[in-house]
Amino acid sequence: MTEAKGKKINILLFSGEYDKALVALILANTACSLGMEATVFCAFWGLCLLRDPEKISLEGKSDLEKLFTIMTPKGAEELPLSRMNLSGLGKIILKKMMADDETPDLHRFLQAARKKGVKFYGCKLSAETMGIQKEEFLPEVEIITAEDYLKNALDSDLRLFI
Numbered sequence: 001m002t003e004a005k006g007k008k009i010n011i012l013l014f015s016g017e018y019d020k021a022l023v024a025l026i027l028a029n030t031a032c033s034l035g036m037e038a039t040v041f042c043a044f045w046g047l048c049l050l051r052d053p054e055k056i057s058l059e060g061k062s063d064l065e066k067l068f069t070i071m072t073p074k075g076a077e078e079l080p081l082s083r084m085n086l087s088g089l090g091k092i093i094l095k096k097m098m099a100d101d102e103t104p105d106l107h108r109f110l111q112a113a114r115k116k117g118v119k120f121y122g123c124k125l126s127a128e129t130m131g132i133q134k135e136e137f138l139p140e141v142e143i144i145t146a147e148d149y150l151k152n153a154l155d156s157d158l159r160l161f162i
Helices: 018-033 044-050 063-071 086-100 106-116 124-130 146-154
Strands: 008-013 037-042 119-123 142-144 158-161
Touching: 008 018, 008 044, 008 146, 018 037, 018 044, 018 086, 018 106, 037 044, 037 106, 037 146, 044 119, 044 124, 119 124, 119 146, 124 142, 142 146
Parallel strands: 008 037, 008 158, 037 119, 119 142
Antiparallel strands: none
16 A cells, blocks of 8 residues: 555545535545645635635625625535435435434534645635635635646645546
8 A cells, every 4th residue: 555644635626516525525534644735725616615604795795796695605514415406305315314324524524624734725716706705714715826726736646626
């Protein structure tokens, strides 16, 4: 088995769906447990994972940005499933099955990743386009450019796109 300690994993999360965000966080947490440095770069819909529901604001936004703010998920627990969401029923069933198997939910995986030091990055252009302000993200989130992301990705041993 290849030694993981000291290696880097870079995950680009473009999806804003519960199950895909769950996979990204499972991989990031596992990488940290193996001694790897993990980064999660979120673009467009993936940014919804990093929003702090307590800090969502309409202040200083255009009408379209306000509409986007109201219509998009306001954090990890509001993300829909990618398949079989069924107006939220599918997610309720999945979460029940996870609880029955004592599998942590997305929020707990996110909290664990934050505690383990996973680095979370938000795409500057995506955040600006969607009208999400820096203050609306979790405190650990750093907003970076695509160029900064690519430099990080090039320095990583493993790159994943979700």
